[in-house]
Amino acid sequence: MPFELSIVTPEGTAFQDRVSSVVLPGTEGQFGVLPGHVRFLTPLAIGEAVIQTTQGSRYAALSDGFAEVRQDHVVVMVETCEFGSSIDVARAERAKARAEAAIAASRQSTHDENLFRIEEAALRRALNRIAAAKNDRQI
C-alpha cells in the first residue's frame, strides 16, 4: 500500500508521487517511513533521501528542513532538493574544494565561529550532493 510523498521547496514542488517507502535524514539520525507510520513532525539535517517508488530507488540530496508525517501523506519541507541525476558533480566538487579551503583558512587566521559554521554547512551540502549523485547513477 503506497503513500503520498511530497517534497516542497521555496522554488517549487520538487517531488510528488506515491511511494512505497522513504528514508529521511533526521537530525537524530536517519529514519525510514513505511505506510501507516505514526503522525509526527521532525527537523531534518543535511543529508540524503532514499525514495522507493514502483520504478526503483531514487536518491535526492536534501538541505536542512522538516518532515511532516501524516497518516498517508509525508510532506518534506526543505530549502533545496536535488535528485542525483540532475546534480552537477563538477560544480559540487568545486564547492567542496572551496569550502575546504575556506575552513582551512579560517582555522589559521581569524577564528570566526559564524563563518566557520557557514562553511562547514557548505561543505556538508557539497559532500551530500556528491554522494547522492553517485548513488543515483548506480541504478
Added chain:
Amino acid sequence: MASLRDIKRRIVSVKKTQQITRAMRMVAAAKLRRAQNAVVAARPYAERMRAALVEIARTQQEAEHPLLIARPSVRRLDVVVITSDRGLAGAFNANVLKFAGRVIQEGESTGGIESVSLTLVGRKAGEYFRRRRPTQIGEVYAGLGTVTYDQAARIARRLAERYTTGQTDEVRLVYSEFVSTLNQSPRAVTLLPCQAASDEPIPEHLPFEIEPDAATLLGALVPKALEVEVFRALLENQAGEHAARMAAMESATRNTEEMIGSLTLKFNRARQAAITRELVEIISGAEAL
C-alpha cells in the same frame, strides 16, 4: 508653424521611443510570467511551513522561542522597506515609499518608541531614504537581480539577530502586495515578533509526535518561517514590479501612437499648405506675365 523637416524629425524620434517602450513592455511581460510562476511555486512550501508552526504553537503551549516573544514595551522599531532596483514602472515604487514614510512617521509618533531604524531592500528605497532619513538607515540591500531564497534568508537572519540581541523590539515590513496584474498595493506587516497564533480554522488533527522535542523543533522552525515570510514579500514585490512596468510601458506605447497620429496629421497639413502656396505662387507668376 514648424517646418516640414522639423515635424518629420519629431515623428522619427517618437517612433524610436515607441520601439523602446514596446520592447520594454514585452520584456516586462515575459519577466512577469516568470515572477508569477515563482510566487505560485513558493506557495506550497510557505503554507506547509506556516501550518506546521501554527500547529506546534497551538499544541505545545509551553514551547517558547525568542523570536516568538513580544517585548512588553517597544522602544526601538525596525522598518524594512522593499522596492525594486529599477524605475520606469509607473508609480510602483513611489507608492510603497510614500506608504513606508507614513509607517515610519506613525512609528515615531507612537509613545514609547525612541528610535526607528531602516532596512532597505532595492536600489530605489536606498536612494529615496538616503535623502530623507540618512541617519536612520541601517542595512541596504541593492542590485540583487532575480530574487533567490538565499537573499531572503540572509536578510531574515540579520533581522532575527537584531531582534534577539535587543537592537530592535519590533520589526515591520513594508512591501508591495501583488494583488493582480493591474493592482499592486503597499502593505505593512509585523515580521517580529513572529506571529504563530492565527485565526485560521483549526485543521483536523490527531495528537502529534514530535522529535526530538518541541523546543528543538521550534528553534529550527521559527527562523525558517521568518525567511519564508521575507522570501514571499520579495517575490511579490518582484512580480508587482514587472506588472507595473508592463502597464506603464503599455500606456507609454499608446501615448506615442497618439502622438505619432497627431504629428502625422500636422505633417500632412503642412505639406498641403506648402503645395498650395507653391501653386499660388506659380499661378500668380503666370498671370503677371
